[in-house]
Amino acid sequence: PTGYRVLVASHIHEKALETLRANGFEVVVREEPGEDELASLIKGFHALIVRSKPLVSRRVIYSADSLRIIARAGVGLDNIDVEAARERGIEVINAPASSTMSVAELAVGLMISVARKIAFSDRRMRMGEWPKKHAVGVELHGKTLGIVGAGRIGSTVARICRFGFNMNIIYYDPYRNEQLEKEVGARYVDLDTLLRESDVVSIHVPLTPQTQHLINEEKLRLMKKTAILINTSRGQVVDTNALVKALKEGWIAGAGLDVFEEEPLPKGHPLLGLENVVLTPHIGASTVEAQERAGIEVAEKIVEYFKK
Numbered sequence: 408p409t410g411y412r413v414l415v416a417s418h419i420h421e422k423a424l425e426t427l428r429a430n431g432f433e434v435v436v437r438e439e440p441g442e443d444e445l446a447s448l449i450k451g452f453h454a455l456i457v458r459s460k461p462l463v464s465r466r467v468i469y470s471a472d473s474l475r476i477i478a479r480a481g482v483g484l485d486n487i488d489v490e491a492a493r494e495r496g497i498e499v500i501n502a503p504a505s506s507t508m509s510v511a512e513l514a515v516g517l518m519i520s521v522a523r524k525i526a527f528s529d530r531r532m533r534m535g536e537w538p539k540k541h542a543v544g545v546e547l548h549g550k551t552l553g554i555v556g557a558g559r560i561g562s563t564v565a566r567i568c569r570f571g572f573n574m575n576i577i578y579y580d581p582y583r584n585e586q587l588e589k590e591v592g593a594r595y596v597d598l599d600t601l602l603r604e605s606d607v608v609s610i611h612v613p614l615t616p617q618t619q620h621l622i623n624e625e626k627l628r629l630m631k632k633t634a635i636l637i638n639t640s641r642g643q644v645v646d647t648n649a650l651v652k653a654l655k656e657g658w659i660a661g662a663g664l665d666v667f668e669e670e671p672l673p674k675g676h677p678l679l680g681l682e683n684v685v686l687t688p689h690i691g692a693s694t695v696e697a698q699e700r701a702g703i704e705v706a707e708k709i710v711e712y713f714k715k
């Protein structure tokens with residue numbers, strides 16, 4: 408035994424718990440405690456594992472007396488007060504690559520659902536209709552895909568679409584990705600060119616001051632009337648009001664969205680009334696495989712950390 412204690416405050420994969428135990432850690436599981444409970448519970452633990460819940464607030468972090476590392480079994484750190492952790496010299500880690508394939512597959516799923524009106528058809532059939540006449544779609548095959556942000560997820564989407572649908576790939580990123588250029592014949596262009604030339608635009612940038620409302624009214628107006636916009640990155644990257652206008656007034660043909668400026672999407676939101684948009688509730692990383700990978704990745708990182 409190492410004498411180190413890990414508090415697992417979210418549901419993580421059994422294999423991750425086994426990894427910790429096999430390396431001599433004492434593991435205590437208490438899933439999603441409230442802030443008060445977590446603040447008292449945290450004392451005596453050296454590591455804390457969470458997912459998008461529970462909230463690891465400043466108060467929780469300052470209540471800890473032995474904590475050295477906070478691990479997010481996943482990507483986003485929105486529920487962790489990273490600043491407070493830094494003040495107390497507590498390391499914060501995550502598993503940034505664990506959900507790449509899952510998010511990429513969802514992005515492609517949204518593309519197909521919008522292009523072939525799958526969600527629309529399903530909705531109408533359940534209302535007792537046979538909406539064949541209204542469900543004429545377009546193929547993805549041979550079309551141009553514009554990737555905004557050619558990192559892990561963007562590159563994976565590019566590969567799936569290149570090798571699966573023979574799409575032409577163009578991309579915009581502050582950094583050139585020569586490997587992607589070689590692999591899928593991707594062409595590096597500026598954002599305006601990408602928006603003008605793409606049949607499908609898929610967004611994969613992090614949320615930063617530079618990417619906040621990167622896709623605004625002016626940018627949406629550059630897109631083809633027949634184009635489809637996919638966003639599985641962060642809601643704030645797209646100006647929602649401008650997007651609603653674009654979808655209503657036909658500046659673009661449709662959109663597939665997994666992320667929103669306000670989550671959960673408020674009741675009665677204008678997006679919910681549009682037929683040419685497919686919505687999913689931020690489920691990009693919500694797969695069995697991504698969750699398993701995320702748990703194991705952070706468990707291994709914790710083991711490594713305490714070996715140092």
Ligand code: NAD
Binds near residue numbers: 560561580618641
């Ligand atoms: P990554 O860091 O591997 O790639 C991001 C890419 O964006 C990088 O190549 C970077 O250079 C580029 N970039 C940065 N600023 C840019 C700008 N101003 N314009 C164009 N490109 C820019 O990240 P990733 O793992 O591919 O994740 C991409 C996005 O997906 C992130 O926003 C992440 O939050 C989101 N995500 C969503 C879900 C979900 O559930 N829907 C799950 C995981 C990740």
